[in-house]
Amino acid sequence: MIKQINHVAILVEDLDASLSFWRDALGIPVGKTEVNPGENVNIAFLPLGDSEIELLEPISADSALGKFLAKRGQGMHHICVEVDDIDATMQRLAEHGVQMINDAPKSREDGTRYAFVHPKSTSGVLVELYELPKA
Ligand code: ZN
Numbered sequence: 685m686i687k688q689i690n691h692v693a694i695l696v697e698d699l700d701a702s703l704s705f706w707r708d709a710l711g712i713p714v715g716k717t718e719v720n721p722g723e724n725v726n727i728a729f730l731p732l733g734d735s736e737i738e739l740l741e742p743i744s745a746d747s748a749l750g751k752f753l754a755k756r757g758q759g760m761h762h763i764c765v766e767v768d769d770i771d772a773t774m775q776r777l778a779e780h781g782v783q784m785i786n787d788a789p790k791s792r793e794d795g796t797r798y799a800f801v802h803p804k805s806t807s808g809v810l811v812e813l814y815e816l817p818k819a
Contacts, residue, residue, distance in 0.1 A: 686773075690766040690814045691729075691736040695749060696758050699726055699741040706730055706737060725749050762800070762810035770797050770815035777801065789815070 696702040699717075706712055712730040719726055724747035730737040740761060742750035752761070767773045770789045777784065785800035792798065795817030803810050 685768040687766040687768060689735045690764040690816075691738045692763050693738040693740055693761045693812075694759065695740050695742070695753055695756075695761040697741070697753065699728055699739055702739050702741075703728060706739065712737065719743070723747065723749060760809070762812050764798075764812040764814050766814045766816065768815070770799060770813050773813055774799060777805075781805075785810075789813075 703714065707714055707730065712732055715729045715731045717726065717728045724742060724744045726741040726743060728739040740749060742753050744750050745754060774784065782805040783802040785802050789797040789799045797815040799813050801811040801813065
């Protein structure tokens with residue numbers, strides 16, 4: 685079952701410059717910020733209803749996100765769809781011939797399981813699937 689949009693991730697060159705729009709002008713308070721050393725990225729999380737805007741600022745130019753930024757510039761990076769059962773969702777996508785980036789779900793430290801769908805199969809948008817840990 686598809687639940688909701690969990691977050692929309694936007695790749696930015698400069699977090700502070702980006703926050704001058706999202707936080708200061710538009711008025712969405714920042715929930716938290718975090719440095720993700722594994723991905724070499726600074727992240728600002730801006731909760732919006734049951735969803736979130738995530739601003740991603742690559743720290744190093746040779747990280748995956750840094751290269752993406754250099755090649756494609758700032759803008760929409762991915763949209764994350766929250767599902768009940770990521771295994772069942774991936775099975776369903778496979779049956780529809782959808783191309784995945786991750787063949788199996790990966791896990792975050794908090795237990796969230798995720799996988800990315802290739803933009804070739806989604807009209808050009810990188811789509812992330814999320815299964816949150818069961819409470
Ligand atoms: Zn994401």
